[in-house]
Amino acid sequence: MAEYLSPGVYVEEFESGSKPLEGVSTSTAGFIGLAARGPVEGLPQLITSPADFSRVYGGYLSENAFGSYRYLAYAVNQFFLNGGSRLFVTRVAPSDAKSASNEDGAVLSASAKNPGAWGNQVRIIVTPSSKAKTPILEALEGNRYRVKNGSGFYAGDVVVFTSGESKQVNRVVSVQDQTIELSQALTGEVADTALVPSKWLSTSEFTLTVVYGSEAETFEKASLNPEAPNFVDKLVERSSLINLHASAVSEGSVTPFEQIAGADAATFEIILSGGSDGSAAALSPADFIGEDNGPGKRTGIQSFIDNDVVSIIAIPGVTDPNVQLSLVAHCESLGSRFAILDLPREATKVQDVLAHRDLFDSSYCALYNPWLQVFDPLDKRNIFIPPSGTIAGIYSRSDTTRGVQKAPANETLRGVVGLDVQYNNGEQDILNPAGVNLIRAFSGQGIRVWGARTCSSNTLWKYINVRRLFIFLEESIKNGSNWVVFEPNTEQLWARVQRTIDAFLTRVWRDGALAGSSPAEAFYINIGPSTMTQDDIDNGRLIVVIGVAPVKPAEFVVFRITQKTGSE
Incomplete structure (x- = not known):
C-alpha cells in the first residue's frame, strides 16, 4: 500500500484486466549426430542455414569412415530445404577422437x-608488435624514469628502449602516473625532450x-x-x-x-597436428545418450535439458533401440517436445518393421519409413539417407503455413528423387494401424508423407497433430502464466486467470485448432471451489481444469456412391 504523507495529487498505474497469453513456437528442431568439428559438450548451437552449419560443424563426412553415423549434415540440409528455419545441433564425437595440438610448444x-x-x-x-611507446623525459633515482605518457604500461611488461641502432630490453616493476620503475637501470643518455623524439621506450608484445x-x-x-x-x-x-x-x-x-x-x-x-576424427567402431549408444555433468558440461541427448525452445528432436540415422528409447524418454520427461524416429535401412520387410515398431509405446514419438534417395554433394551421386531430417523440415513447414493442428502428412518431400522401398496399399494396411508412417510415391503427385500416427497404443493420442497441439497449449499456458505465481489466491485472481486462458483458447479455436461451432463447444475452463478445496488454498495451490476438443485429421475419406434409378 502506497503512503501519502504530503498533500497533493498522486497518479498511479495498476493492472485490472487479463494479461495476453502468447503461443510458443512449435517449429524449432533439434538434431544430434556426428560432425567434422564443433563443440561436443554444453548448450546446443543455433543453426539458421546449411552455410551456418558448415561454418560451425564442418561439411559432410566420409561414408568409408563413418558409414551409417554420417547423416547429420544431410539431415540439416534436408531440414532447411523442406521449410525449416531454426535448428539447434549437438555434436557427438567418437571416444578415440583427438584434438590437434603443438606438442613441442615450449612457450x-x-x-x-x-x-x-x-x-x-x-x-x-x-x-x-607493440601496444604503447613514449619518450623518457627525465631519469630519476632508483631505476625510475619520468615519461611523457605512461598509458599502456603495466607492471611485469617487457619493454625495449631504442636509441638509434641500440636496443635495451628491460622489465617494468611499477607504474605510477607518468613515472615508470624498471628492474634494471638503462645505460647511456636516455632522456629525449626534442619535439620529434628519436629515443623511445616501448612495450614488447x-x-x-x-x-x-x-x-x-x-x-x-x-x-x-x-x-x-x-x-x-x-x-x-x-x-x-x-x-x-x-x-x-x-x-x-x-x-x-x-x-x-x-x-x-x-x-x-x-x-597443429595429431588431430583425429576417431572411428565408427569407437562409437557406442552412450555417446549419443550423453552424460549429465552439470550445466554447460552436458553431452548428447542430455545437452537438450538446458534448451527450452526445441519442440521437435531427432538423431538422424541412429536406430539403436537404446538411443531411440532414451530420446523418447527425454521427450516424455520434459513433455515439451516430440521425437522423430528412423527405422534401420535394412528393416524393409513388414515383419522387420513391426519388430522395431514394437519397441515403442509413446505418444511423444513417431516412426517413418523408408529411407530417401537424395543427391550427395560429397560423392557427386545419389545416396539413401534417413527420413527424420526431411520430416522435421515438413513439421516446421506445416506449422508455419497451416498451424500445429494440421497433421504433417500429405505433404511433398523436397529434394527427394526416390525411395529405398516402394510400399503398396496392402503393406500399408498392416503398418498404418500399427503406427508406422510410410512415405510413398504417387503417380503425378510426387513423393509424399502418407501417415500421421504416433507410436502410442492409447487411441486418444494416436495422431501426431493431437499430441503436438497439446504440447503447444501446455507450453503456451505455462510460459504465459508465470505472473500468477505468488499472487493472492482470491476470486479476483481466479477471474483474471480465467479471462487470460479464455482469450487464448478462443484465439486458438478461431485459428481452426479446436473442434466445435462455438468456443463453448471447443473448450471449457473450471477454476474456483469446483477445482480447489480449502486445503489446496492453504497449501498454496491454484488449480485450473481445462478441457479442449482437438481437431482430428480426416485420415479415411469415404465417398459412398449408389445408383439412382428413375423411380427413386
Whole structure:
C-alpha cells in the first residue's frame, strides 16, 4: 500500500484486466549426430542455414569412415530445404577422437578447440608488435624514469628502449602516473625532450593470427605478462578455433616474441597436428545418450535439458533401440517436445518393421519409413539417407503455413528423387494401424508423407497433430502464466486467470485448432471451489481444469456412391 504523507495529487498505474497469453513456437528442431568439428559438450548451437552449419560443424563426412553415423549434415540440409528455419545441433564425437595440438610448444601450448582432423589444418602466425611507446623525459633515482605518457604500461611488461641502432630490453616493476620503475637501470643518455623524439621506450608484445581455411582470427598486441589485461591466455579465450596457454612468463632480458620464435626471426608459425576424427567402431549408444555433468558440461541427448525452445528432436540415422528409447524418454520427461524416429535401412520387410515398431509405446514419438534417395554433394551421386531430417523440415513447414493442428502428412518431400522401398496399399494396411508412417510415391503427385500416427497404443493420442497441439497449449499456458505465481489466491485472481486462458483458447479455436461451432463447444475452463478445496488454498495451490476438443485429421475419406434409378 502506497503512503501519502504530503498533500497533493498522486497518479498511479495498476493492472485490472487479463494479461495476453502468447503461443510458443512449435517449429524449432533439434538434431544430434556426428560432425567434422564443433563443440561436443554444453548448450546446443543455433543453426539458421546449411552455410551456418558448415561454418560451425564442418561439411559432410566420409561414408568409408563413418558409414551409417554420417547423416547429420544431410539431415540439416534436408531440414532447411523442406521449410525449416531454426535448428539447434549437438555434436557427438567418437571416444578415440583427438584434438590437434603443438606438442613441442615450449612457450605457447595450443590445441584445436574441439576434436577432429580439421585441427591439423590450423596455423597460428606470430608477429612482433607493440601496444604503447613514449619518450623518457627525465631519469630519476632508483631505476625510475619520468615519461611523457605512461598509458599502456603495466607492471611485469617487457619493454625495449631504442636509441638509434641500440636496443635495451628491460622489465617494468611499477607504474605510477607518468613515472615508470624498471628492474634494471638503462645505460647511456636516455632522456629525449626534442619535439620529434628519436629515443623511445616501448612495450614488447606479439600478434597472433589463427588461420583455418577461409576463417581467420586476429589477437593483437598479446602479452606474456599474466598481470596485463592483454595477457595472451585472456585474449584467446574468445577464439572459436583454438585453446591456448602460455607455458612461460615474460623475462626481463628477452622480448616475448624472441621467447617464442628465437632470435633473428621476423615471423613464427605454429602448426597443429595429431588431430583425429576417431572411428565408427569407437562409437557406442552412450555417446549419443550423453552424460549429465552439470550445466554447460552436458553431452548428447542430455545437452537438450538446458534448451527450452526445441519442440521437435531427432538423431538422424541412429536406430539403436537404446538411443531411440532414451530420446523418447527425454521427450516424455520434459513433455515439451516430440521425437522423430528412423527405422534401420535394412528393416524393409513388414515383419522387420513391426519388430522395431514394437519397441515403442509413446505418444511423444513417431516412426517413418523408408529411407530417401537424395543427391550427395560429397560423392557427386545419389545416396539413401534417413527420413527424420526431411520430416522435421515438413513439421516446421506445416506449422508455419497451416498451424500445429494440421497433421504433417500429405505433404511433398523436397529434394527427394526416390525411395529405398516402394510400399503398396496392402503393406500399408498392416503398418498404418500399427503406427508406422510410410512415405510413398504417387503417380503425378510426387513423393509424399502418407501417415500421421504416433507410436502410442492409447487411441486418444494416436495422431501426431493431437499430441503436438497439446504440447503447444501446455507450453503456451505455462510460459504465459508465470505472473500468477505468488499472487493472492482470491476470486479476483481466479477471474483474471480465467479471462487470460479464455482469450487464448478462443484465439486458438478461431485459428481452426479446436473442434466445435462455438468456443463453448471447443473448450471449457473450471477454476474456483469446483477445482480447489480449502486445503489446496492453504497449501498454496491454484488449480485450473481445462478441457479442449482437438481437431482430428480426416485420415479415411469415404465417398459412398449408389445408383439412382428413375423411380427413386
